[in-house]
Amino acid sequence: MKCVAIDDEPLALGILERYIAAFPALELLATFDDAVEGVRFLQSNPVDLLFIDIDMPDLSGLDLVSRLDKKPMVIFTTAHKKYAYEGFELEAVDYLLKPITTERFEKAVQKAVERFQYKNFPNLDLSGSIIVKSEYKTVKIVLNDIAYIEAMEDYIKIHLLSSRHPVLTLMSLKGILEDLPEKGFSRIHRSYIIADAQVKSIQNKKIMLLSGQELPVSDSYLHFIEKWKNQ
CATH class of the missing domain: 2.40.50.1020 (LytTr DNA-binding domain)
Incomplete structure (x- = not known):
């Protein structure tokens, strides 16, 4: 799955990069610490999965996803529980609360894999x-x-x-x-x-x-x- 990570915090973005690199299901196309630059990339490049922080200056992760015409699967990352409802309203795959553990990240990726497989191989029943x-x-x-x-x-x-x-x-x-x-x-x-x-x-x-x-x-x-x- 081709993915992109957006987070205004360099440390958090680095952690996401390391986590993503460890999973064979994921191909990291780009990372952005500026939400506006991330939007430009997403508008012109096909992406399967987006990891995005919610609380960012200039443009929140929730607003960014809402503006996308063609929405990829989304896994929100945030330090605040209060955004959980809004995240799931946008049909997010998952909602990761910082600091993100490797075990919790694995579960989120598994959900994305299952949704990706169902969407792209609908006639292949591997749900068991x-x-x-x-x-x-x-x-x-x-x-x-x-x-x-x-x-x-x-x-x-x-x-x-x-x-x-x-x-x-x-x-x-x-x-x-x-x-x-x-x-x-x-x-x-x-x-x-x-x-x-x-x-x-x-x-x-x-x-x-x-x-x-x-x-x-x-x-x-x-x-x-x-x-x-x-x-």
């Missing part, structure tokens, strides 16, 4: 989840949060769109493939399963995901390339 064991815990994995799955000897790593930390579980790729829906996921290599919706391009038996991750397609799974081209 699977349950895996990881580090002595039972973990629920939302299907549309999966970017790809990687084999590591007796374990697999489930790479998520909404987290910089993959989920490690004792299972084989064959085993987890049986738990995944038939449509939406494909094995492309003895070491990789991908979420079909995350494929950006394919060239020379290499798959580029929307996150920028490049994965190989083995000869045994070349049929995936034809399937993807004909979707």
Whole structure:
């Protein structure tokens, strides 16, 4: 998801930059400490997700979003609880109260991922989840949060769109493939399963995901390339 961050406080803007950089689902196009400059950019550049502070001089985040003809998904950030109602009136994805923790940021990104997937892939029902064991815990994995799955000897790593930390579980790729829906996921290599919706391009038996991750397609799974081209 292409995103922009706007905040008049340099420290807060820097924190947002670091958080965004840690999530493969997000591509940061630009940051602005001036709301007016941010508006100019948004009016001429397609953006999927906007992180914006509410209480800013010259133009508040609420007024800025209200003025946009084509509104991206919005996650408001603010130090004041009093703006929560106005934020949700503008159909914001979420409302983050400063100081923002990484855990709270992850939850907001997950909401944005789910809305983005629903909007752009309406015929692909990945609203369900699977349950895996990881580090002595039972973990629920939302299907549309999966970017790809990687084999590591007796374990697999489930790479998520909404987290910089993959989920490690004792299972084989064959085993987890049986738990995944038939449509939406494909094995492309003895070491990789991908979420079909995350494929950006394919060239020379290499798959580029929307996150920028490049994965190989083995000869045994070349049929995936034809399937993807004909979707």
